[in-house]
Amino acid sequence: MRDGDGATWIAGEQGVWRHQGGRTVRLRADRAEGLLVDRAGAVWVAATDAAVLRHWNGRWERLGSEHGVVGYATGALFEDREGLLWFGTTHGLYRIADGPVRGIVRQPGLPSDYVRSVLQTGDGTVWIGHADGLSVLHEGRMRQVYPAPGTPPSSVLALAPAADGGAWVGTYNRGVVHVAAGGAPVRTLVPEDQPFGAEQVRALLEDPDGTLWIGTERGVVAWRDGLLHAEPLPGLPALPVRAFHRGDDGRLWIGLLGGLAWREPDGHLVVQRPGSPYPAQSAFDFHPDPGGGMWIATDRGLLHHGPGGYRAYGEAHGLGGSTVFRVLADDSGHLWLSSNHGVMRVPRSAFAAVDRGERDRLDVALFTRDDGMPSRQANGGSWPAGWRMRDGELWIPTAAGIAVFDPAPQVAPERGAVPLVIDALQVNGEERLPSAPGLVPAGGRVQIRYAGLSLRQPGALRYRYRLHGVDPDWVEAGTAREVTYTNLPGGRLRFEVEVASSLGGWARPAASTAIEFDVATSWWRQPWVVVAAGVAVLGLLVLLHHGLGRRLRERQRRLEAIVAQRTEQLRRTNDELEAASRERELLIEQLAYQASHDPLTGLPNRRAGDRALASALQQADANHGPVCVAIVDVDRFKHINDRYGHQAGDRVLAQVALQLQASLREPGLTVARLGGEEFLVVLGQTTRDAAVAVLERARRAVAAMPLGLDGDTAACCTISIGLVQRQGQEGIDALLQRADAALYEAKRQGRDRIVTG
Incomplete structure (x- = not known):
């Protein structure tokens, strides 16, 4: 295979060679199963050890089990029209995209990929709280440090940096644990046989004076000078706590299931319950706004608290879903919001544009499994539900691992257009070519189907359409790819459809297309009919009323028959899809058994x-x-x-x-x-x-x-x-x-x- 520099690459059982200018150099000695040169000139090699290698600018890069690749390479490598690389192994098909997201999933040292919280301490150690305990990643090595081997697992729901370089750990049923720098020793704050020793803890914060604020399901507790204070903030409701934040002004923010609160530097406590003035039910995170005020992640979207009160941004402004768990910022002027529908990136300037009335919706980029996240379900209700690392990466815990974002590539120009096609046209149930629609009978039923062709973000494509002369404005279709019109006016009509690849506004649609077709004029709009109707209007009034009623009934019966027919078609289609799904699951089970068992003896192979x-x-x-x-x-x-x-x-x-x-x-x-x-x-x-x-x-x-x-x-x-x-x-x-x-x-x-x- 020849690369962009004219060099010939050879791969086989004895390794990988590069031949150029009469000289052959062996670059790898391990067996290779496949070889591909992509459109950028990088060389991809399918290795046998659950990995795919990339040779670019004289260096090798490796994607292996630590990136979620499982199984032995089959040699299948393919680059599609959008620049996506497809890589096959004995365990399935993998898609490698040039996006900023990668996943960290279950691996040695990380026994559970249901991750609840993550943070990085000053020495570079990454602390990961998950359903089976606590793991640390230091200098490239992942290991579990809590609980001890042989001890029943305990879900870690909260983390906070400790003044000694270690970390405070909040658990589901064992209270608070302190883990020293390096992962050992581990000690419990209160013995398990004492009342607080089995408390559920979801938020932690250590103040510079040594006070440890502890958020439980029954309110705030404080550990100070070796003593536990059950009610350190008189007047604070005994509600479940989900977040703490110490502002630069000394204000202590407290997120609750049932409102929020803050304590002023002078000790004055402010509690706001749902309703007025607090426009949400719960608070999950706080992020200071450099321009003044505080961003608050809530179950009603994103709030901004400033001198003028609250400003809310939710689904009506383009934020998918209703709950935001974590707010992080990058160096390019964007806020990153985790939710149960994925992770959203929003330019800070978009909020000001909405506030000024310059636009109705935020410019939102949504990242899901299509972009490389292990799961679109970002976890929340634990703290911190995400962390910005020293190198600028953003780590978001999800239900299937950690989604790691590199924000830098996201400030580049948007990717190329998504091809948009009108792939089907029906007139009164008859299939017609969109390129040659012919004449539509008066009163006919026109059904148009369209689709954006993208495997990069198929779940994020949205559509809108309009039929000039019928629709007064664009009609938001969401993810629907079909529209039906009846009783169209006579004459030439133009149908337009656009596709966008994000949840933001339509200022930059990815693609648009259109078709034109002619509709016959109804007989009752012909000139001679108008003249005859004017002469006989008085005598035919009763008959006309009766005739129109009969037509309406006939049309209603036809529509009901069409609805019944389509309903039956949908039922049969659903049955076929369910049968195909069952066959696929059975085939996967059979293939999995065959891949791990000897066909002669029935023993494991x-x-x-x-x-x-x-x-x-x-x-x-x-x-x-x-x-x-x-x-x-x-x-x-x-x-x-x-x-x-x-x-x-x-x-x-x-x-x-x-x-x-x-x-x-x-x-x-x-x-x-x-x-x-x-x-x-x-x-x-x-x-x-x-x-x-x-x-x-x-x-x-x-x-x-x-x-x-x-x-x-x-x-x-x-x-x-x-x-x-x-x-x-x-x-x-x-x-x-x-x-x-x-x-x-x-x-x-x-x-x-x-x-x-």
């Missing part, structure tokens, strides 16, 4: 066996327990194949596999087929002596098993077993090498025996 061994080693590391590994080989299997045939040999392998499964049923044991006549046995949490006893029973059972080959009732087979117990932090390869050596020794000693190594 080599790949599944390796995963079972890796899991046993990980469990042993956590519990400091033993692990044993055995390799089992059928003795003189070649003799069986030569004497009875390969089909008989396959039946023997299946019988041996079935007997091994029946004999090795203890918890923690896994039997897999390595290949040929060899099997792998993983004995988790099992000592060597116990493993010998278990395997000896299996060996005897196989030796006593009649094979029934071609009427030879005496035919039987035996197995040899090499068994080892893990030593120290020994890895998979070393364990298997020792087990294979022990198996070889069992063969050398005469077969039909167990040899330990």
Whole structure:
């Protein structure tokens, strides 16, 4: 494959080479499954180890499991019209976009991807609160620091920097915990057997004087000078607390489920309940406005509090959904708002434009799963529900991991237009070409379907349309892609449709298109009919009234029939979609089973066996327990194949596999087929002596098993077993090498025996 510089790239089992000017350079020694040069000139390589590599400006970049890629590369690489790269693995299809969003999902050290809170302390450590506890990311290494191994998990709902460089941690049912810098030691603020020790905590803030403000489901508690103060703010309602903020002016802001409050520097407490003047129910976050005032994230959208009171921005102004959880700012003049419908980016200047009446809606860019977020559901009700890192990145916790935004690319010009097509036109149920609509009969029914062609943000496309001479203005269609007109006036009509790729205004639509068609003039508008009607108006008044009533009834019956027909079509379509979905789920289950099991014996295959061994080693590391590994080989299997045939040999392998499964049923044991006549046995949490006893029973059972080959009732087979117990932090390869050596020794000693190594 040739790149933009004229160099030829070669990929294969022995690695990746670049040939140019008569000179060939080997750039990678690992096997490559696929190769692609994109429109920017970057070279993409599908590696075998759940990764895709990008070579750009002389450097390699890697997207792997830490970015959500799972499975082995299949070699499928494709760049589409929009510049999106599609990458296939044994576990599915991945889309790589040039957007600013990436995901951090479940991985070693991060056992849960249901993330509730995140922050960064002064030493660069990132603290991540999730459903299973607390993890830290420091110098590229992720590890869990709370709770301790063997302890039941506890969801972490709140984080706050501690003065000593560590972090304060609020939990679902264990009160407040302090974790020192580096992740250890860990100590509880109040023992669990005391009343506050099992409190649910969703907000924390440490003041410079050492006071720790604690937000619980029953109000605010303070820890000061080693003592717990149950009512540090007299007059504050005992409502669930969701956020704290200490302003530069010394004001302490408190977000509540049921209003908000703040304490002035002189100690005066102000409480505002829902209604007047506070125009929301709850407060989830506070962000100071450099121009003065405070931004407040609420269940009624975004509020701005200033000297003149509150200004509210919600769905009517273009903010998707009604709840905002977190407000963050970048260096380019934008606010980033997390919600349960995605993350929104809004220029600060757009709020002022709306306030001045220059526009009705904010210029909103919405980011969802289409842009790379692990989930569009950003988590809230915990604190902080997002953090701006020292390098400017914005980390937002979601229901499926952390969405990491790099705001810098977002200030670039908008991407190219989204192609918009009118793909179907029906007149009275008859399909017509949009390019040649023909004449529409008077009173006819016209149905028009349109679509924006984009895989980058398909869920964010919105439409509006108008039919000149019929619609007085643009009609907002949202995500609907179909419109129907009836009883159109005669003459030439022009239908226009526009598509936009954000929730903002229509000042910059992504694309527009139009069609024109002619409608026949109704007979009753012909000149001779008008003259005749004028002459006979008095005599035909009663008949005309009766005739019009009959026409209306007939038209109503036709419309009812059309509605019934469309309803039946929709029902059948829904049934077909549901059936297709069930077939797809069944196919996925079948493919998943086939990918992890041996078709001859029904046992887990080599790949599944390796995963079972890796899991046993990980469990042993956590519990400091033993692990044993055995390799089992059928003795003189070649003799069986030569004497009875390969089909008989396959039946023997299946019988041996079935007997091994029946004999090795203890918890923690896994039997897999390595290949040929060899099997792998993983004995988790099992000592060597116990493993010998278990395997000896299996060996005897196989030796006593009649094979029934071609009427030879005496035919039987035996197995040899090499068994080892893990030593120290020994890895998979070393364990298997020792087990294979022990198996070889069992063969050398005469077969039909167990040899330990």
